Amino acid sequence: MDIDIEVLDLLSTKTHVSSDCKELFHLLQKPHIQGLLCAHDAVAQKDYYPRLPDIPLEVDEDEETVKIVQLVKSNEPLGDGGVEPIVGATIKTCEETGKIVIARIMHGGAADRSGLIHVGDEVCEVNGISVEGKTPSFVLQILQNSEGTITFKIVPADSKSGVRESKVRVRAHFSYVAGDDPYIPCREAGLDFVKGDVLHIVSQDDAYWWQARREGDRNMRAGLIPSRALQERRILLERKEKEKDKEKSDEDNISLCSVPVPLPALCPRPSTSLHASPTKCNLQGIKTKKIMYDAAENDDFDREEVPTYEEVAKLYPRPGLYRPVVLIGPPGVGRNELKRRLMATDSEKYKTPVPYTSRPPRPGEINGKEYHFVSREKMEEDLEAGKFIEYGEYKGNLYGTNSESVSSLVNAGYVCLLNPHYQALKMLRTPQLRPYIIYIKPPTFEVLKETRNEARARSTFDENNSRGFTDEEFTEILHSAERIEFLYSHLFDEVIVNADLSMAFEQLVNAIHRVESEPLWVPASWVQ
Numbered sequence: 001m002d003i004d005i006e007v008l009d010l011l012s013t014k015t016h017v018s019s020d021c022k023e024l025f026h027l028l029q030k031p032h033i034q035g036l037l038c039a040h041d042a043v044a045q046k047d048y049y050p051r052l053p054d055i056p057l058e059v060d061e062d063e064e065t066v067k068i069v070q071l072v073k074s075n076e077p078l079g080d081g082g083v084e085p086i087v088g089a090t091i092k093t094c095e096e097t098g099k100i101v102i103a104r105i106m107h108g109g110a111a112d113r114s115g116l117i118h119v120g121d122e123v124c125e126v127n128g129i130s131v132e133g134k135t136p137s138f139v140l141q142i143l144q145n146s147e148g149t150i151t152f153k154i155v156p157a158d159s160k161s162g163v164r165e166s167k168v169r170v171r172a173h174f175s176y177v178a179g180d181d182p183y184i185p186c187r188e189a190g191l192d193f194v195k196g197d198v199l200h201i202v203s204q205d206d207a208y209w210w211q212a213r214r215e216g217d218r219n220m221r222a223g224l225i226p227s228r229a230l231q232e233r234r235i236l237l238e239r240k241e242k243e244k245d246k247e248k249s250d251e252d253n254i255s256l257c258s259v260p261v262p263l264p265a266l267c268p269r270p271s272t273s274l275h276a277s278p279t280k281c282n283l284q285g286i287k288t289k290k291i292m293y294d295a296a297e298n299d300d301f302d303r304e305e306v307p308t309y310e311e312v313a314k315l316y317p318r319p320g321l322y323r324p325v326v327l328i329g330p331p332g333v334g335r336n337e338l339k340r341r342l343m344a345t346d347s348e349k350y351k352t353p354v355p356y357t358s359r360p361p362r363p364g365e366i367n368g369k370e371y372h373f374v375s376r377e378k379m380e381e382d383l384e385a386g387k388f389i390e391y392g393e394y395k396g397n398l399y400g401t402n403s404e405s406v407s408s409l410v411n412a413g414y415v416c417l418l419n420p421h422y423q424a425l426k427m428l429r430t431p432q433l434r435p436y437i438i439y440i441k442p443p444t445f446e447v448l449k450e451t452r453n454e455a456r457a458r459s460t461f462d463e464n465n466s467r468g469f470t471d472e473e474f475t476e477i478l479h480s481a482e483r484i485e486f487l488y489s490h491l492f493d494e495v496i497v498n499a500d501l502s503m504a505f506e507q508l509v510n511a512i513h514r515v516e517s518e519p520l521w522v523p524a525s526w527v528q
């Protein structure tokens with residue numbers, strides 16, 4: 001800084017200076033250059049807080065194996081079972097030797113950034129106080145009572161497992177609050193996240209506690225999260241508990257009232273499916289009613305997957321090759337309306353595949369326009385061969401969407417729009433199709449009723465009459481929504497609440513634009 005002033009003085013006295021000198025004169029007066037020079041001087045003169053004490057010279061016996069490390073106390077964890085955060089590491093008593101050792105280094109924390117402390121290092125002294133034979137809480141007490149820098153005397157672990165950062169990214173399928181977790185070894189070291197967050201897993205060394213950062217988070221320090229194995233165990237345990245509670249309450253109910261009281265049917269349920277997945281073949285504005293699927297609700301507790309984390313990677317958009325857009329939602333929520341509007345904006349961009357049916361064509365129907373008409377035998381053969389991404393039976397006829405119809409639209413450069421029954425989701429979510437799944441969610445009962453009645457919306461529950469929705473049907477939409485969310489919310493890429501139709505449509509257009517133009521997270525297996 002002194003030199004800066006000197007140079008400025010010198011230049012200011014000159015009357016004729018070159019353009020370079022003028023520029024230098026100008027630059028040296030800039031506040032950020034002066035700030036930089038001041039910072040340089042402060043570091044060079046060790047003029048900063050806290051001032052590190054001199055390293056003790058009386059290092060004993062085996063100098064080779066002892067390390068003196070000084071760290072500045074900060075708000076990062078050094079704990080054993082949830083004590084005050086201090087330097088970004090946790091300690092424990094080694095079961096074999098009884099000595100205090102470093103149990104875990106938090107990625108990006110002070111200890112990690114120093115590069116001087118490693119897992120397994122033995123802590124001999126803290127601030128000159130021997131901790132031999134002491135407990136971790138004794139060490140923590142010293143740390144809690146100390147100010148500024150902390151000096152550790154450490155015996156390095158024999159084999160320092162070079163902690164290399166993994167590149168794994170996962171999408172969390174559950175939300176986590178470390179503060180509410182009674183099992184986390186150090187609450188302050190935990191990382192909170194919400195369902196859908198993408199996490200960068202930096203260490204999976206511990207079987208139960210991984211270290212992770214939220215993707216895009218500027219905080220360099222990683223936090224502890226439950227490992228997949230731990231979370232799976234928890235979910236299964238929770239489910240068991242719930243089942244037990246349910247059984248118990250059922251037993252109680254039976255003892256109170258031995259005759260089961262049937263619940264009033266909310267709306268007539270149509271026939272049950274031949275196979276799992278249903279289809280909705282409403283194309284190019286042709287309203288053909290086909291509620292034909294499994295109305296049984298036993299899929300509610302039939303979720304064989306335990307959704308914890310899903311490994312993801314970025315998929316970069318490829319010009320001219322668009323990912324199919326799948327609209328999922330409860331029947332009646334407005335998926336067809338949104339799809340219709342989209343196709344109306346640009347019929348040369350958005351297409352929907354023509355479904356197949358074993359039903360004979362009706363007068364005026366053209367093969368390949370409303371449907372591809374095929375024999376039942378042919379359709380059954382193709383179903384058997386797994387050629388359909390969704391299919392079902394309605395009034396004795398088979399209906400379905402052939403996967404080839406989807407891929408030929410995609411390969412021809414169209415944005416392929418699909419609004420299948422939700423049970424078809426798993427079949428659709430493949431590395432070949434790479435769909436972008438948008439869940440169309442109903443708003444609250446009041447808003448649903450108000451918006452639909454205001455717009456004179458037509459009920460989709462009664463194929464024989466054009467009439468408005470009934471209250472029971474609105475309730476049914478919300479009930480189906482709950483089931484879909486329970487079963488499949490971990491598969492949604494995006495959620496759009498269809499309250500105000502034009503707002504929902506705008507969100508849909510924006511979502512499709514994102515899919516076309518931005519790299520997005522997808523299951524890692526899709527990009528390998």
Ligand SMILES: Nc1ncnc2c1ncn2[C@@H]1O[C@H](COP(=O)(O)OP(=O)(O)OP(=O)(O)O)[C@@H](O)[C@H]1O
Pocket residue numbers: 280329330331332333334335336337338451452455456457458459460461498499500501502504
């Ligand atoms: N946000 C909205 N506000 C008002 N009316 C809406 C809204 N969204 C959809 N509708 C109307 O609700 C009715 C049902 O919509 P649509 O046919 O799109 O339902 P769907 O989800 O395709 O149901 P299904 O799968 O049973 O055919 C239509 O009359 C549609 O215009």
